Amino acid sequence: MNIHIKNGRLIDPKNRIDAQQDVYIAERRIAAIGKAPPGFVAEQVVDASGLIVMPGLMDIAARLREPGYEYRATLESEMDAAVAGGVTSLACPPDTDPPLDEPGLVEMLKRRARSLNQCRVFPIGALTYGLKGAELTEMNELTEAGCKAFSQAEAPLTDTRVLMRAMQYAATFGYRVWLRPQDSFLAKNGVAHDGEVATRLGLPSIPVIAETIALATALQLARETGVILHICRISSAAAVDMIRAAKREGLKLTCDVSMNHVHLTEMDIGYFDSNCHLVPPLRSLRDKAALRAGLLDGTIDAICSNHSPVDDDAKQLPFAEAEDGATGLELLLPLVLKWAEQERVPLLDALAHITINPAQLLGQKMGHLSAGAYADICVFDPGTSWKVEPAALKSQGKNTPFNGYEMQGRVRYTLLDGQIVYQT
Amino acid sequence: MKNPQLNKHGELQHLLTTEGLPVHILRDILDKAETFVGAGDGQEIKKVPLLHGKSVFNVFFENSTRTRTTFEIAAKRLSADVVNLNIGSSSTSKGETLLDTVDNLCAMHADMFVVRHSSSGAAHLIAQHVAPNVHVINAGDGRHAHPTQALLDMFTIRRYKKEFHNLRVAIVGDILHSRVARSQIHALTTLGVPEVRVIAPKTLLPTMVENLGVQVYHDMALGLKDVDVVLMLRLQNERMQGAALPSAQEYFKYYGLTEEKLACAKADAIVMHPGPMNRGVEIDSSVADGKHSVILPQVTFGIAVRMAVMSMLAGNKQ
Numbered sequence: 191m192n193i194h195i196k197n198g199r200l201i202d203p204k205n206r207i208d209a210q211q212d213v214y215i216a217e218r219r220i221a222a223i224g225k226a227p228p229g230f231v232a233e234q235v236v237d238a239s240g241l242i243v244m245p246g247l248m249d250i251a252a253r254l255r256e257p258g259y260e261y262r263a264t265l266e267s268e269m270d271a272a273v274a275g276g277v278t279s280l281a282c283p284p285d286t287d288p289p290l291d292e293p294g295l296v297e298m299l300k301r302r303a304r305s306l307n308q309c310r311v312f313p314i315g316a317l318t319y320g321l322k323g324a325e326l327t328e329m330n331e332l333t334e335a336g337c338k339a340f341s342q343a344e345a346p347l348t349d350t351r352v353l354m355r356a357m358q359y360a361a362t363f364g365y366r367v368w369l370r371p372q373d374s375f376l377a378k379n380g381v382a383h384d385g386e387v388a389t390r391l392g393l394p395s396i397p398v399i400a401e402t403i404a405l406a407t408a409l410q411l412a413r414e415t416g417v418i419l420h421i422c423r424i425s426s427a428a429a430v431d432m433i434r435a436a437k438r439e440g441l442k443l444t445c446d447v448s449m450n451h452v453h454l455t456e457m458d459i460g461y462f463d464s465n466c467h468l469v470p471p472l473r474s475l476r477d478k479a480a481l482r483a484g485l486l487d488g489t490i491d492a493i494c495s496n497h498s499p500v501d502d503d504a505k506q507l508p509f510a511e512a513e514d515g516a517t518g519l520e521l522l523l524p525l526v527l528k529w530a531e532q533e534r535v536p537l538l539d540a541l542a543h544i545t546i547n548p549a550q551l552l553g554q555k556m557g558h559l560s561a562g563a564y565a566d567i568c569v570f571d572p573g574t575s576w577k578v579e580p581a582a583l584k585s586q587g588k589n590t591p592f593n594g595y596e597m598q599g600r601v602r603y604t605l606l607d608g609q610i611v612y613q614t
Numbered sequence: 615m616k617n618p619q620l621n622k623h624g625e626l627q628h629l630l631t632t633e634g635l636p637v638h639i640l641r642d643i644l645d646k647a648e649t650f651v652g653a654g655d656g657q658e659i660k661k662v663p664l665l666h667g668k669s670v671f672n673v674f675f676e677n678s679t680r681t682r683t684t685f686e687i688a689a690k691r692l693s694a695d696v697v698n699l700n701i702g703s704s705s706t707s708k709g710e711t712l713l714d715t716v717d718n719l720c721a722m723h724a725d726m727f728v729v730r731h732s733s734s735g736a737a738h739l740i741a742q743h744v745a746p747n748v749h750v751i752n753a754g755d756g757r758h759a760h761p762t763q764a765l766l767d768m769f770t771i772r773r774y775k776k777e778f779h780n781l782r783v784a785i786v787g788d789i790l791h792s793r794v795a796r797s798q799i800h801a802l803t804t805l806g807v808p809e810v811r812v813i814a815p816k817t818l819l820p821t822m823v824e825n826l827g828v829q830v831y832h833d834m835a836l837g838l839k840d841v842d843v844v845l846m847l848r849l850q851n852e853r854m855q856g857a858a859l860p861s862a863q864e865y866f867k868y869y870g871l872t873e874e875k876l877a878c879a880k881a882d883a884i885v886m887h888p889g890p891m892n893r894g895v896e897i898d899s900s901v902a903d904g905k906h907s908v909i910l911p912q913v914t915f916g917i918a919v920r921m922a923v924m925s926m927l928a929g930n931k932q
Contacts (some may be wrong), residue, residue: 236738270868306884327698348773381873384821385821385822386821386825387820388820388821389820389825389826390633390794390796390826391820391821392732392755392756392757392758392759392793393735393756393757393758393787394757395820397821461618461735461738462734462735462738470672471883503711506711506739507711507712507733507739508712508731508733508735508736508755508756509733509734509735510733510735510740510756511733588928
């Protein structure tokens with residue numbers, strides 16, 4: 191179907207466009223920007239007056255909970271949530287049950303996702319079998335099945351030799367390795383940042399060095415093996431400094447932060463709010479400021495939702511016993527907009543963190559609206575303010591630390607492959 | 615953020631922690647406790663009908679004998695109906711969640727819960743969940759708080775030292791894992807004690823503990839110098855497994871309270887311990903039973919303080 195999106199403010203970070211430009215879609219792709227291609231006849235016209243038209247969001251950390259945890263969420267519920275949040279591509283970590291360590295599982299997930307036709311799913315394969323940290327998975331087979339990178343998700347990999355072998359093997363074939371740096375001994379039983387709040391509340395804690403020691407190991411091994419390394423969800427000022435230095439030195443390295451850590455700190459735990467039981471833990475104000483600085487100077491490439499839906503029963507427990515995680519797909523765009531407004535970041539730069547940057551670090555030629563690209567588009571109203579009400583979220587996970595927050599910016603249309611998959 | 619312990623009139627609705635409690639409420643509790651302790655010889659008064667017709671549920675998810683017993687005696691002296699439930703850690707393995715258990719007990723018309731749980735924040739969770747006419751008393755949650763223990767310690771200190779504003783108090787031992795220590799620190803600083811010290815090896819101190827308003831010492835002789843009150847903490851045996859300490863013997867040598875170390879404190883210093891004591895680990899028998907020790911009076915005062923807390927809560931309506 192030929193679609194004409196007219197009168198919108200087009201923001202395309204990759205092509206450095208921020209201007210009122212019409213978008214012409216034909217045969218599922220961007221046919222032209224600005225001026226209609228010869229002979230173009232629109233079958234549908236979307237009036238985007240007062241709205242912003244941008245590439246569909248790419249969220250590089252969204253747990254769909256399938257297979258294995260369907261009581262928490264299903265592909266159907268989470269795909270609805272994704273498109274309601276303007277997310278047209280997402281990468282899901284391998285910590286499903288069973289983990290994504292077999293090509294068959296990956297193919298099944300891809301097929302299930304494709305049949306729903308709402309959002310592209312890029313599975314991240316398990317780096318080791320069963321995420322047990324001992325034997326390497328068949329990375330070639332998994333790549334053929336559709337895996338775009340390999341990761342341990344939150345499972346520990348304590349054997350440094352296995353980690354080095356995994357990186358060497360991945361480097362042989364140019365595969366990407368994604369790591370969330372955490373020393374599992376230092377983090378053992380911890381549920382909150384090792385700082386003033388955990389001390390006051392008597393919560394078992396995770397020190398910053400649990401992150402930096404594991405990060406130092408990962409960086410040294412990346413130097414040694416030449417692997418394409420992506421560091422997931424850094425949480426501390428010290429880690430930002432280390433990554434900044436490593437990038438300056440020329441290491442092939444990218445890094446992301448979760449939207450939770452861009453906005454929240456340990457103080458938000460308040461009186462044991464289990465919605466703030468997150469992994470990695472929310473850290474100090476200083477850490478939050480450093481993460482924001484890292485986004486501004488390019489140390490941190492992408493912002494993800496770290497969407498991890500949890501059922502209510504698993505959250506209605508004392509803080510340490512409550513399951514970690516929060517829903518996030520529907521809040522990614524408004525929270526990036528909020529951060530941009532607070533830090534006075536031009537939208538052209540801010541939106542790169544949820545479009546072109548994540549696409550590039552995943553090795554995908556998407557996340558932009560050049561002529562010929564897939565027409566994955568998000569159209570949102572920057573003027574609409576709304577309040578986060580868990581019951582109104584489409585995700586099956588209703589738990590969010592942003593419950594009751596005022597948000598600015600609401601998705602009006604989501605297009606995938608040139609088709610409108612969401613509108614409101 | 616609303617203080618979850620106070621009702622809309624600023625009165626005590628639940629007792630969850632000593633942190634953030636207004637000083638006048640702390641003083642009111644101590645004053646009220648005085649009325650439950652007999653004058654002069656420490657003889658306690660008999661049964662009073664302040665909680666007549668009320669049901670107090672002692673819900674202990676973690677084992678305790680002493681604390682549960684003193685709460686039971688306190689509730690009975692206030693003429694309440696008392697139900698004791700030792701749920702232990704096995705109930706959760708049967709599949710019932712903490713809040714399911716609480717809902718069931720609420721359906722039995724509980725007016726007050728006395729809760730102990732191994733997880734920090736459990737009492738807060740229950741307090742947020744119960745109906746507005748139900749009161750919750752935290753009898754110990756994880757490493758977080760044990761407010762009635764701290765209040766009975768404050769009561770004991772006031773009995774022997776009269777005032778708080780001229781005292782130097784040292785807390786000795788496993789501060790990191792201790793809910794008693796946290797509650798003591800907040801109570802002491804709120805009541806105006808100008809100098810609160812903690813004495814422990816670095817492995818038993820939480821990060822940034824000095825931000826709670828205490829001075830940190832690693833050496834007993836320095837830390838105990840000229841103190842008026844020594845608050846000892848119990849050392850759990852499992853600390854040796856967690857690599858926090860090499861052995862009980864070595865701990866006793868450096869941090870066990872002996873007469874020799876106590877000589878650094880003021881001549882009229884008092885020694886307290888929340889019990890149960892590990893004699894020969896954190897405290898020498900000669901000190902525990904010696905003239906500075908007020909450990910047994912602490913237990914007696916514990917009943918009066920718990921009576922005070924329960925009767926105050928019962929009188930405050932949402």
